[in-house]
Amino acid sequence: MEDKLGVREFQDLIKEEFFHKDSGRGLARTFVWFSEEVGELARAIRYADKKAQGEEFADVLAWLCTLANLAGIDLEEEGRAKYGKGCPRCGSKPCKCKEAFK
Numbered sequence: 001m002e003d004k005l006g007v008r009e010f011q012d013l014i015k016e017e018f019f020h021k022d023s024g025r026g027l028a029r030t031f032v033w034f035s036e037e038v039g040e041l042a043r044a045i046r047y048a049d050k051k052a053q054g055e056e057f058a059d060v061l062a063w064l065c066t067l068a069n070l071a072g073i074d075l076e077e078e079g080r081a082k083y084g085k086g087c088p089r090c091g092s093k094p095c096k097c098k099e100a101f102k
Helices: 007-025 027-046 050-071 075-083
Strands: none
Touching: 007 027, 007 050, 007 075, 027 050, 050 075
């Protein structure tokens, strides 16, 4: 059976593997790489390419972890603090915000 990785474990894995390279690039230039990956994910979604979607979601998550590592942010801690008690706007779990989508 495969070990499951939580957010913190995945962020640590990415840091261990890539931080030595990422820190030389810096936060601003790394954000450009992240943005490119988001664009690739958008393309995979647009063309309903499930295989590419899986790969691009993984890449976006990895680059988000890289950005957080460079900024000294623990994604699991921040995510739990902001979303762990329900919707940050209405406080409900699940969210009951009224949103207008057109």
